[in-house]
Amino acid sequence: MQTDPVKTYRTEIEVRGYELDSFGHVNHANYLNYFEFGRWKLLAEEGITLDDFRGWDRFPVIASLEIRYLRPVTMGDKLVVETKMVSHGRSSTHFEQRILKGGLDACTAKVRSVLVDGKGKPAEAPPELRNRWDRIGGPGETA
Secondary structure, three states, X not given: OXXXXXXXXXXXXXXXXXHXXXXXXXXXXXXXXXXXXXXXXXXXXXXXXXXXXHHHOOEEEEEEEEEEEOOOOEOOOEEEEEEEEEEEOOOEEEXXXXXXXXXXXXXXXXXXXXXXXXXXXXXXXXXXHHHHHHHHOOOEOOO
């Protein structure tokens, strides 16, 4: 994870039985849901809602994801999802995320999200959203 002074957003999750695979561990795909939940919680804490995205006719979609599974997670485990926006551009954001179990990394991810318009075409962030991104953290592009 980046060590720059970027705000870290935290949210808690308790593992549910239906998220497990046949070995009793959280199925790998469920970590994507945990990370998604963490990113939406970051936005919610900053007052950015799905209605805002609708009003801007801009919607975040995942363009790339790098994930590392480090230790198993099982039913009833209490997890902390940490999310940081480490940089942003005119239409993209880069996040670093961690899922902690007992204070130790269970899973980490690097995520690139881009904005598209209502027709699914790449679109620039409106000024209001870019201003909010500046407050959230990570360097914005200068040009």
